[in-house]
Structure formats: structure tokens, C-alpha cells
Amino acid sequence: MGIGGSILLIVIGAIMTFGLDDTDLGPFNLDTIGWIFQLAGLVGLLLTLYFWNSRRRTVVRQVPTAGGTAIPPTVDEVVERRRTYEDRSY
Template structure:
């Protein structure tokens, strides 16, 4: 449903509940319909926020410690070289 749809249900339900003087529309009570829409919007909003929060993942990256100060040797090549070329756009 999403946040927008949930807020829309809450707003429409509030208008039906608090904004109308005539609460009966045939066999339907608009106050009851308004409260139901507000409750459905609130449940949808809470579910959306819960699932958005559960999708977030923390990525932990280990950084190797710096080499000792006295060691100036070049580390051996790993066989995989990454060559990056950047061109300027004018």
C-alpha cells in the first residue's frame, strides 16, 4: 500500500468521521466507515514502516591495519590489476 496510500486512507476516514454532519447514508453509518478507514490506514502505515526498516542492512567492511613504519617493501602483486581511466567531459 505504501505511505501515500495509508495517509490517504487516514485522511478520507477523518473527513468521513469528523467532517460530515449527516452520518447516515442509507443503511451505512459514515462515522463507522470513517473509523474503519482510519484504522486500515494506520495498520498499513505501520506495516510499511516495519518492512522498510527490516530491509535496511548494515555492511561492515574490515580495513587492514597499516603496514609497519620501518617496512618499505612493495607488497607482491595479486595477479588482478585494476586499471581505471577517466576522461574529462567538456
């Protein structure tokens, strides 16, 4: 849904809840529908922020030591390896 859709649901729900004088539209109560929209927008916003936060990763560069071995990264770390001109084998 994204942040924009979540905020839109919250705004529409707030308008339906607090901005309308006539709260009944046939069998529907607009106050209740407004609260449901606000709740759905809040849940969507929290889920979007949670998934955006879980995509962040740490970039770790492996630097070879004098013995030729490097410290392996943990599970949450991304390895960045750069090849230099001397590393090419033609």
C-alpha cells in the first residue's frame, strides 16, 4: 500500500468521522466506516515502515590480512568486493 496510500486512508477516515454532520447513509454509519479507514491506514503505515526498516543492510568490506584470509561477515552484512587492475588475469 505504501506510505501515501496509508496517509490517504487516515485522512479520508478522519474526514468521515469528524467532518460530517449526517452520520447515517442508509444502513451505513459513516463514523464507524471512518474509524475503520483510520485503523486500516495506521496498520498499513506501520507495516510499510517495518518492511522498509528490515531492508536496511550494513556494507562490510573484506580486507585480506597478511596471511591471505579475511574475517567472514555475519548473516546481516553485505560483502563488497572490489577488483583492482592487478587482480585481472588475461
